[in-house]
Amino acid sequence: MKVIVLGAGLLGVTSAWFLRELGHEVEVIDRQAACAAETSFANGGQVSVSHAEPWANPGAPLKLLKWLGREDAPLLFRLRADARQWAWGLQFLRECTPARTRHNIRQIVQLGTYSRQVLRALRQELGLHYDQRTQGILHFYTSEREFEAAHAPAAQMRELGCDRRVLSAAEAVAIEPALRGAQHQLAGATYTPEDESGDAQRFVTELARQGAARGVGFRLSHQVTALHAAGGRLDHVEVIDPQGRYQRLQADAVVVALGAFSPALLQPLGIRLPIYPAKGYSVTMPVRDPGRAHQVSLTDDEYKLVFSRLGDRLRIAGTAELNGFERQLNRVRCQAIVRRVEELFPGAGDLERAQFWSGLRPATPSNVPLIGGTALPNLFLNTGHGTLGWTHACGSGRSIARIVSGLAPEVDFAFTGAASRRPGHAAGPRRPAAAPISGA
Numbered sequence: 001m002k003v004i005v006l007g008a009g010l011l012g013v014t015s016a017w018f019l020r021e022l023g024h025e026v027e028v029i030d031r032q033a034a035c036a037a038e039t040s041f042a043n044g045g046q047v048s049v050s051h052a053e054p055w056a057n058p059g060a061p062l063k064l065l066k067w068l069g070r071e072d073a074p075l076l077f078r079l080r081a082d083a084r085q086w087a088w089g090l091q092f093l094r095e096c097t098p099a100r101t102r103h104n105i106r107q108i109v110q111l112g113t114y115s116r117q118v119l120r121a122l123r124q125e126l127g128l129h130y131d132q133r134t135q136g137i138l139h140f141y142t143s144e145r146e147f148e149a150a151h152a153p154a155a156q157m158r159e160l161g162c163d164r165r166v167l168s169a170a171e172a173v174a175i176e177p178a179l180r181g182a183q184h185q186l187a188g189a190t191y192t193p194e195d196e197s198g199d200a201q202r203f204v205t206e207l208a209r210q211g212a213a214r215g216v217g218f219r220l221s222h223q224v225t226a227l228h229a230a231g232g233r234l235d236h237v238e239v240i241d242p243q244g245r246y247q248r249l250q251a252d253a254v255v256v257a258l259g260a261f262s263p264a265l266l267q268p269l270g271i272r273l274p275i276y277p278a279k280g281y282s283v284t285m286p287v288r289d290p291g292r293a294h295q296v297s298l299t300d301d302e303y304k305l306v307f308s309r310l311g312d313r314l315r316i317a318g319t320a321e322l323n324g325f326e327r328q329l330n331r332v333r334c335q336a337i338v339r340r341v342e343e344l345f346p347g348a349g350d351l352e353r354a355q356f357w358s359g360l361r362p363a364t365p366s367n368v369p370l371i372g373g374t375a376l377p378n379l380f381l382n383t384g385h386g387t388l389g390w391t392h393a394c395g396s397g398r399s400i401a402r403i404v405s406g407l408a409p410e411v412d413f414a415f416t417g418a419a420s421r422r423p424g425h426a427a428g429p430r431r432p433a434a435a436p437i438s439g440a
């Protein structure tokens, strides 16, 4: 089959790789001149199966109210006259019940565990290098209450096979000695030894290079302007090439992996995706004092920041702002990250050479991505990965390649469309009513 993949971020390039592996003729289209130039460019670097507690959880509504209007809040809703933002917000609230949270954690852990296995196998098979570290992820808490509240989700994750251990402050410092200066602030931590970290942009670039060597085509600097259906199928993709000319591209199947921009292109087909951009920031700086710099990937619960060591660089990322598609750097939010880094690891990084970045997470209200079929039999989704697109990339890419090929996915997950109804398929429940994909 000829398959077109729209988007050359983490999800598009992994989809293309596995589609090619299954013998298809594959072409990837992206408006940027390079792969991983948008949200997959400078993320937090964590491959974190343990980061499975969704933003929508029973404690979220109260926290969100407390944070409303606070410029440096970890998760900030900037209320706009935007019907899509309000609809997303209402769906988010519906996902905050204990039952929905448990259901969503299950989806996220199952896909994450599978994805980490697929990543490892791929890394070994292809000899990939992307500043990866396999020292686990340490999630630390500075509030006793939040630490207590973390016990139940950690226990649920252990039941699902994710070895998320509960540690004392002293045990946390033994795992990451760079935290010793902050030990007095720590209430405790959880540690997941199997989790990893690495530079997602380097990974995508290297996978795309090896994919191209095996025949994957890349049509970069091409803007997708519309998807056209005819006769109950997707008929063609309309693009503008770098010279400004319109082209019509046809294929047997099309996979949409356009991140936060996926809904706009699907809406005219009557397919409504519950994805809203959640802007986040990262800071990348060279290590200045290796003795003070962290090695293990960390999550700071209170500030909702993640810290990864990418070779001789420190990457710190986090915060989420629901404010449409603008990507302007907000100084207050950037400075809030820098202040926290200096508080925890004073002198570790070279602040004068810090590079700031922002990206738009394609967030669903449940944090569960949209992978699978739609109402059009040759149109597929691999999008809506929100905070965990790097963690879920390889498993999602392999799963969508199997679904497009008519094969059963290898993981128990709520795929969209017909995949979960296919006989012999191991998948769990269909997409929940609270996160509808109208028309899909």
Ligand SMILES: Cc1cc2nc3c(=O)[nH]c(=O)nc-3n(C[C@H](O)[C@H](O)[C@H](O)COP(=O)(O)OP(=O)(O)OC[C@H]3O[C@@H](n4cnc5c(N)ncnc54)[C@H](O)[C@@H]3O)c2cc1C
Pocket: 006, 007, 008, 009, 010, 011, 012, 029, 030, 031, 032, 035, 036, 037, 038, 039, 040, 041, 042, 043, 044, 045, 046, 047, 048, 222, 223, 224, 225, 257, 258, 259, 260, 261, 279, 280, 281, 282, 306, 317, 318, 358, 359, 360, 361, 362, 382, 383, 384, 385, 386, 387, 388, 389, 390, 391, 392
């Ligand atoms: C601050 C921050 C920190 C994060 N940290 C982590 C982390 O530690 N671990 C983790 O697992 N995840 C993390 N994430 C999430 C992860 O980065 C995303 O989920 C992931 O990058 C999404 O990948 P994607 O391929 O769906 O989207 P993208 O990377 O945005 O790819 C979509 C592609 O579509 C292209 N495109 C869009 N519209 C068009 C069009 N009309 N025509 C042509 N091309 C188009 C874009 O150019 C882009 O290349 C983080 C995200 C942010 C913002």
